[in-house]
Amino acid sequence: MARAAGRGFGSLTGIYRIGDGKPEDFDWVRDLGHRTMLSSVSGLRDAEPARVAESFDRLLDFAFGHSHVLLVARDPMERLGFVLFLDQLPDEVTGLPQAFVAYAAVEPHARRREIGRGLFVAAEAEARKRGLPYMSFMVTEENVAARELYAQLGYQTERRQLCKRL
Numbered sequence: 150m151a152r153a154a155g156r157g158f159g160s161l162t163g164i165y166r167i168g169d170g171k172p173e174d175f176d177w178v179r180d181l182g183h184r185t186m187l188s189s190v191s192g193l194r195d196a197e198p199a200r201v202a203e204s205f206d207r208l209l210d211f212a213f214g215h216s217h218v219l220l221v222a223r224d225p226m227e228r229l230g231f232v233l234f235l236d237q238l239p240d241e242v243t244g245l246p247q248a249f250v251a252y253a254a255v256e257p258h259a260r261r262r263e264i265g266r267g268l269f270v271a272a273e274a275e276a277r278k279r280g281l282p283y284m285s286f287m288v289t290e291e292n293v294a295a296r297e298l299y300a301q302l303g304y305q306t307e308r309r310q311l312c313k314r315l
C-alpha cells in the first residue's frame with residue numbers, strides 16, 4: 150500500500166512525490182497523452198490515431214485554457230504520471246460543482262507502482278480543499294486498467310454513453 154506523507158508517496162517499488170504541475174510540464178503531459186490516448190478508444194469506432202491526437206490536443210488546450218489543477222508524480226530522475234482536472238466545470242445535468250478529470254496517465258514503465266492511485270488520492274484531496282463535493286470523469290469500457298483502478302477507489306457508474314455502428 151502507498152503511504153501518504155503530505156504529497157510524498159512511497160510504495161514497495163519506489164518513492165515518488167506528487168506536486169503541482171508547472172508550465173514546463175505541459176509538453177511532457179501532451180507527449181504522455183499522445184503515447185497513451187489509444188487506451189481510451191473503444192473497438193466500436195474505426196479511429197485514426199492522427200484524429201485521436203487532434204482530439205486529445207483540443208481537450209488539453211481546453212483544460213489549460215480554463216481553471217484547472219495539474220498534479221505531477223515524479224521521482225528524483227523523471228516525471229512518472231499526471232492527473233489533470235477542471236475545477237470550474239459543473240455537472241451538465243445537475244449543475245452541481247465538481248472536479249472533472251480531463252485525463253490522467255502514468256508512464257508505461259512506471260505502472261503498477263500505485264502511482265495512478267496516488268495521483269487520484271491527491272486529486273481528491275485538492276478537490277476537497279476547493280470545496281468541490283464530487284469528482285467525475287469518463288472512462289472507456291474496454292480500458293480495464295483504468296476501470297479497475299477507479300473501482301478500487303470507490304467510483305461508481307453514473308451515466309452511460311451508448312454507441313451503435315451504423
Ligand SMILES: CC(C)(COP(=O)(O)OP(=O)(O)OC[C@H]1O[C@@H](n2cnc3c(N)ncnc32)[C@H](O)[C@@H]1OP(=O)(O)O)[C@@H](O)C(=O)NCCC(=O)NCCS
Pocket residue numbers: 185186188189252253254255256259260261262263264265266267287288289292293294295297298299301
Ligand atoms: C490507468 C493507469 C493510470 C493506472 O496507473 P498505475 O499507476 O499503473 O495504477 P496503480 O499502480 O495505482 O494501480 C492501482 C490498481 O488499479 C488496478 N490496475 C492498474 N493497472 C491494471 C491493469 N493493467 N490491469 C488490471 N488492473 C489494473 C489494480 O487494481 C491496481 O491495484 P494492484 O496493483 O494492487 O492490483 C495507467 O494504466 C495508464 O496510464 N493507462 C493509460 C492512460 C489511461 O488509460 N488513462 C485513464 C483514462 S480514463
